[in-house]
Amino acid sequence: MKGFEYHKPQTVKEAIDLMEGLENAKYIAGGTDVMVLIRQKKLAPNCLISLRNIGDLAYMETEGGLRIGSAVTHNAIAKNEFIQKRYCALADAANKVGSRQIRNVATMGGNICNAAPSADTACPLLVLDAKVAIVGKKGEREVPIDDFFLGPNKVALEAGEIVKGFNMPAFGENTGSAYIKHTRRQAMDLPMLGVAARVTIKIGGSEVGCKDAFCTVDSISNILKKLEDENLVCEDVRIAMGVVAPRPIRAKKAEEAMRGKVISEKLFEELGEIAASESQPRDSIRGEAWYRRDMVKVLTKRAILKAVDRVIRPDDTIWPERLW
Ligand SMILES: Cc1cc2nc3c(=O)[nH]c(=O)nc-3n(C[C@H](O)[C@H](O)[C@H](O)COP(=O)(O)OP(=O)(O)OC[C@H]3O[C@@H](n4cnc5c(N)ncnc54)[C@H](O)[C@@H]3O)c2cc1C
Numbered sequence: 001m002k003g004f005e006y007h008k009p010q011t012v013k014e015a016i017d018l019m020e021g022l023e024n025a026k027y028i029a030g031g032t033d034v035m036v037l038i039r040q041k042k043l044a045p046n047c048l049i050s051l052r053n054i055g056d057l058a059y060m061e062t063e064g065g066l067r068i069g070s071a072v073t074h075n076a077i078a079k080n081e082f083i084q085k086r087y088c089a090l091a092d093a094a095n096k097v098g099s100r101q102i103r104n105v106a107t108m109g110g111n112i113c114n115a116a117p118s119a120d121t122a123c124p125l126l127v128l129d130a131k132v133a134i135v136g137k138k139g140e141r142e143v144p145i146d147d148f149f150l151g152p153n154k155v156a157l158e159a160g161e162i163v164k165g166f167n168m169p170a171f172g173e174n175t176g177s178a179y180i181k182h183t184r185r186q187a188m189d190l191p192m193l194g195v196a197a198r199v200t201i202k203i204g205g206s207e208v209g210c211k212d213a214f215c216t217v218d219s220i221s222n223i224l225k226k227l228e229d230e231n232l233v234c235e236d237v238r239i240a241m242g243v244v245a246p247r248p249i250r251a252k253k254a255e256e257a258m259r260g261k262v263i264s265e266k267l268f269e270e271l272g273e274i275a276a277s278e279s280q281p282r283d284s285i286r287g288e289a290w291y292r293r294d295m296v297k298v299l300t301k302r303a304i305l306k307a308v309d310r311v312i313r314p315d316d317t318i319w320p321e322r323l324w
Helices: 012-021 034-039 074-079 081-086 088-094 100-105 108-114 122-127 211-215 220-229 252-258 265-278 289-312
Strands: 005-007 025-028 047-050 066-069 131-136 139-144 149-151 162-168 175-182 193-202 233-242
Touching: 012 025, 012 047, 012 131, 012 162, 025 034, 066 081, 074 081, 074 088, 074 100, 074 108, 081 088, 088 122, 088 175, 088 193, 088 289, 108 122, 108 162, 122 175, 122 193, 122 233, 175 289, 193 289, 211 220, 211 289, 220 265, 220 289, 233 252, 233 265, 233 289, 252 265, 265 289
Parallel strands: 005 047, 025 047
Antiparallel strands: 066 162, 131 139, 131 162, 175 193, 193 233
């Protein structure tokens, strides 16, 4: 492995100045992508500029929404009770990245800037309408996450710019979200497919009568029938899919098909089909295209149902996923 200089700036400005002055330099946060690339000889920087000691990149603020600094680790996100309760899709994803050791050092900033189509936190950020806060020589700017991903390992950062963090709006009590990662094994595996959903439901009466349906061994079909009887209308929805295109994408046609509709089994069948038609998966060592497309149908339904469940039973953690 070729040697490199290692710089440890204490402020964002210092890091940006260093990047401007040094030749062939690279930012590094947790290093779990950068160091792998260096070892594989796919990357050979002369200098690494560490973002780990910059306190201004390690914030978490929950007033009027959620703002997370880019240097916050996946473990800190997964363990945060506010995120577990209000931004479930993000907690789901952070909790599934690599292993505990990886989650302890790897950051969300690194996951998003690396821009792998399989990046686990990408789909949750897409459904949570996140904006990427960017800082550079010319000052600060914000980019919607959907415009930030340009392609595999390509993001909308100009030379020397740093991602400061991610800003998400506040969502009401009737909104729930979920991320489902489909892998060949339970841990230390990149997703073969990932689907996130955020749903806002208009609930007619005071309480949803069928909420206990989720705690039974009933089939999805029966649960959906019970939900349909409750006349639950989907006011708003976001669906995002990972590893089905060169970058994580929204399933916008499926979202459109669901908005304003009563939740029902027929609707769920349609959504799965539409989402699958919006995906363009390819064959890879982790799975074949036909299988990924079929699983988009399944996971879209599951992710939406899980998000709905979180609205209906906000304080209940029983989730009979294994039965489905
Ligand atoms: C064993 C193993 C298992 C893994 N499992 C998963 C998994 O299950 N799911 C998954 O999604 N990923 C996984 N990864 C990939 C990796 O851990 C994640 O992508 C991680 O979040 C990267 O974060 P990091 O802080 O280590 O990034 P780094 O490696 O430090 O940086 C990654 C890229 O982002 C840039 N960068 C970092 N921070 C900033 C910033 N603030 N501003 C601008 N550019 C920045 C760096 O220059 C670099 O290009 C795994 C990696 C390993 C080694």
